[in-house]
Amino acid sequence: MTIIELNNLTKYFKVLKRREGLIGTIKDLFKPKHEVVKAVDNISMKIDQGEIVGFVGPNGAGKSTTIKMLIGVLKPTSGDLAIYNYLPYKQRKDYVKNIGVVIGNRTMLWWDLAVIESFKLLKEIYQISDKDYEQNLEIYNQFFNLSALYSTPVRKLSLGQKMLCEIAAAFLHNPKLIFLDEPTIGLDVAVKEKVRKLIIDLNKIKKTTILLTTHDIGDIEELCKRIILIDNGKLIYDGDIKKFNLIFGAYRTLTLELGEIDDIPIESINEEISDTFKPIEPIILKKKEEIWLTLTINQDDTKLIDILNFLMKKFSVKDIKIEEVELERVIKEVYAGGLK
Amino acid sequence: MLKNLRFYFKLYFKITSQYIKARMQYRVDFLISIIGIIFTNLIGIVFLWVLSLSIPSIGKWEIDHLLFLYGFSLLAVTPLQLFFDHIWILRYRLQEGDFIKYYLKPLNSLFYYVSEVFDLKGLGQLGFSIVIIIYSSIKIGFEWTFLSTIIFILLFFSASLIMISLMIIAASAGFWITNSYSILAFIFNFKDFSKYPLSIFDGMFKFFFTFVIPIGFVAFYPTTLLIFPEDIDLTIILSPFFGVGLFILAYSIWKKGMNNWSGTGT
Amino acid sequence: MFKQYKKYLKITKNSILTVTTYRFHFFFSIISSILYFVIYFFLWRSIYDSSGSTIINGMTFPQVIVYISLAYSIFVLFKTWTEWGMSRNIVSGQIMMDLIKPYNYHHANLARSIGFVFFNFFCITIPIFILLFTVFNSTIIFGINLLYFAFSLCLAFLISFSIDYSIGLTSFYTESIWGISITKEVVIMALSGTLIPLSFFPDSIEFILKLLPFAAIYHIPISTLVTPTLGVLDYCIMFISQISWVIILLGFNKYFFKQAIKVVTINGG
Numbered sequence: 001m002t003i004i005e006l007n008n009l010t011k012y013f014k015v016l017k018r019r020e021g022l023i024g025t026i027k028d029l030f031k032p033k034h035e036v037v038k039a040v041d042n043i044s045m046k047i048d049q050g051e052i053v054g055f056v057g058p059n060g061a062g063k064s065t066t067i068k069m070l071i072g073v074l075k076p077t078s079g080d081l082a083i084y085n086y087l088p089y090k091q092r093k094d095y096v097k098n099i100g101v102v103i104g105n106r107t108m109l110w111w112d113l114a115v116i117e118s119f120k121l122l123k124e125i126y127q128i129s130d131k132d133y134e135q136n137l138e139i140y141n142q143f144f145n146l147s148a149l150y151s152t153p154v155r156k157l158s159l160g161q162k163m164l165c166e167i168a169a170a171f172l173h174n175p176k177l178i179f180l181d182e183p184t185i186g187l188d189v190a191v192k193e194k195v196r197k198l199i200i201d202l203n204k205i206k207k208t209t210i211l212l213t214t215h216d217i218g219d220i221e222e223l224c225k226r227i228i229l230i231d232n233g234k235l236i237y238d239g240d241i242k243k244f245n246l247i248f249g250a251y252r253t254l255t256l257e258l259g260e261i262d263d264i265p266i267e268s269i270n271e272e273i274s275d276t277f278k279p280i281e282p283i284i285l286k287k288k289e290e291i292w293l294t295l296t297i298n299q300d301d302t303k304l305i306d307i308l309n310f311l312m313k314k315f316s317v318k319d320i321k322i323e324e325v326e327l328e329r330v331i332k333e334v335y336a337g338g339l340k
Numbered sequence: 341m342l343k344n345l346r347f348y349f350k351l352y353f354k355i356t357s358q359y360i361k362a363r364m365q366y367r368v369d370f371l372i373s374i375i376g377i378i379f380t381n382l383i384g385i386v387f388l389w390v391l392s393l394s395i396p397s398i399g400k401w402e403i404d405h406l407l408f409l410y411g412f413s414l415l416a417v418t419p420l421q422l423f424f425d426h427i428w429i430l431r432y433r434l435q436e437g438d439f440i441k442y443y444l445k446p447l448n449s450l451f452y453y454v455s456e457v458f459d460l461k462g463l464g465q466l467g468f469s470i471v472i473i474i475y476s477s478i479k480i481g482f483e484w485t486f487l488s489t490i491i492f493i494l495l496f497f498s499a500s501l502i503m504i505s506l507m508i509i510a511a512s513a514g515f516w517i518t519n520s521y522s523i524l525a526f527i528f529n530f531k532d533f534s535k536y537p538l539s540i541f542d543g544m545f546k547f548f549f550t551f552v553i554p555i556g557f558v559a560f561y562p563t564t565l566l567i568f569p570e571d572i573d574l575t576i577i578l579s580p581f582f583g584v585g586l587f588i589l590a591y592s593i594w595k596k597g598m599n600n601w602s603g604t605g606t
Numbered sequence: 607m608f609k610q611y612k613k614y615l616k617i618t619k620n621s622i623l624t625v626t627t628y629r630f631h632f633f634f635s636i637i638s639s640i641l642y643f644v645i646y647f648f649l650w651r652s653i654y655d656s657s658g659s660t661i662i663n664g665m666t667f668p669q670v671i672v673y674i675s676l677a678y679s680i681f682v683l684f685k686t687w688t689e690w691g692m693s694r695n696i697v698s699g700q701i702m703m704d705l706i707k708p709y710n711y712h713h714a715n716l717a718r719s720i721g722f723v724f725f726n727f728f729c730i731t732i733p734i735f736i737l738l739f740t741v742f743n744s745t746i747i748f749g750i751n752l753l754y755f756a757f758s759l760c761l762a763f764l765i766s767f768s769i770d771y772s773i774g775l776t777s778f779y780t781e782s783i784w785g786i787s788i789t790k791e792v793v794i795m796a797l798s799g800t801l802i803p804l805s806f807f808p809d810s811i812e813f814i815l816k817l818l819p820f821a822a823i824y825h826i827p828i829s830t831l832v833t834p835t836l837g838v839l840d841y842c843i844m845f846i847s848q849i850s851w852v853i854i855l856l857g858f859n860k861y862f863f864k865q866a867i868k869v870v871t872i873n874g875g
Binding site for chain 2: 013068071072073074075089092093094096097099101103106107108110112113117120121124125126153
Binding site: 366368369371372373374375376377379380382383386387390391393394395396397398399461519521522523525526529533536539540541542545553 | 631633634638641642644645648649652653655656657662663780781782785786787788789792793795796801802806807
């Protein structure tokens, strides 16, 4: 069953163009100049009940603007938008009863109040029945041991603890749809895992539809079955995560610090690597105080261990870093037709 | 409607009692603030007292009448202080984008926003203004009958809505411009101007302070109705409705601002 | 030597640029001042009308108006939000970033404050003065005393800034400085002559008020403009009292800062 439907959704902003310097500031004072920014440009999509959908794009791509239209904060410039047959910005009060929202690095709870007091107020606001309320607290306790945090004021929680409580609070009134905007932003790896587990478990228990905005590839890989990629306000990919994983999940960027290589002909080694291992991108060699060699490979084609063996025979390797690819690079690849 | 009202009252009570509990951790701040607000209010008394050393009255308003006017105007801005103090930082909430949360609860947005802060120091002002009103009403021989008390409360209610509405409008400017502080500070000053009898002004200015910047309705007209009923005229009779009308206007501007605001970031 | 102060000049310039971006602030400050002026003009006029005489406490109506509007324009001129900026900065912990920068915290705040004063001077004080000259051109004395006035005003600014700065420092101890700051503002309003000239107070109180630093901010600079009878000795006394306040407050703040900063360095904020 389709619950979210967007048709050619578009949002334009008029932005004041600031001029530089003292004279510029004075000019702005009397004669402001505006320009139109297309934050969201003709986006269409459909989302079904129960899905976890990753909504992905680099900073400034128009993710937040789209989400703001979906949660009823912004009025679209043009296009259609329906969620559970509500028009969010028009029927705000009735509509928001059906959704939960979590925005990373903002709090939806009461800053000065203890967590449990915030929960009690939410119970009052959403008129949650005693039975549902108790049941949810029970779940939070059993699975995540959240009760340890209940008596702490929100402002004293650590970033990770706060996020867990925010998510728990968003699920408290059993909404059918949850928006998670950068839920793991600023968290360390271990806490990220905890947050992701909470999201997965709650989705399983409650069959809630989740729309997740993030630019952390890890979030997407672990949580989503489907991703929607946007850039410059335009939708550039909407489809299965498997296909996405197939390509980018296996990409690794390898960075090695090398010892002395003055006497080795780099050109020829470059060629040799390219011929034997077919890296995805050309090799980069940086020579500052240390010498760093960077190359990106597809693990499905090339075994990491092989390339390491090869390189270690040729050079003295002092340090090794292995990283997943960055989102920016994924997007470049999409434009180049990598997902077609 | 009535059920709705009960829901909001109950909720406000719950939020506020929790809020007060939390604020009590900052006892020193609370104490200093109470002292601060009492000092702020004392300044008017100092002014009147120094004046009384030189002159007995301004027109037909004797010092005790002026004191009553002062007390009424103070009382009339107390609900603003107590219940609407959060609007002062609306501009930060808007600039930093935190304001988004007020769209996301199935509550009236203005209610939800102002419910988050209950200004404890306003209690100091409440006590102070009541003392002044009681003292001055005895001095001028104002009789607290059942009827006059009812009229007093009605006038107080309507008068308090005026500053509340003006401040909501001023804060709402933050939806359109980056820093609405100057407008807020500008409007907030009106509360000080409302402490003097409008009869000191010439015709044009009197009209100006009645209809353009309606500070006359905050204290002067209601007080005239109470202590000089023989001076009654149409503006004075209309004054109770003025506050309600202005509040409706303020609320619709707030609503419009919410529709206009785009949040920060894209 | 000069180079050392260049960075502070940049802070001043920055703070001017910051205020000018708020065009509504500029607009409302002027309207607000005019409104204030109108209300107190009518208030004092009706006070003089009611009293039936043209001189109250040795002052005529135009003299009172000139006095309180000068006091008010100094009040607005020195409104630089120093303590509020410091408070936000200290309570949020941002002060750590200031402390590791290669400048003196006190001087940096002073430089910022001077930027605001420049803005206030051109956007608020000058319009008020123009208003004053067009309505009551007679009671301000022009001559060499303008020079004394400027000098006295600079000292007054240092005193005013020092008071704001020490209030800002209390943020190390409390969450919110609202109470202290508002109390300061109100005490200044009441005791500086902004609302009511000092000569309206009973003699004994007037005497005490003149000993307080508030008089050094307001009463002394204004006197150089409106009192024609001042002699060399009077000027000496006035400037000495202002300079002593500057020294006392600067010394106090230096000590206070040393004490207050311990709260951060010992407790780690």
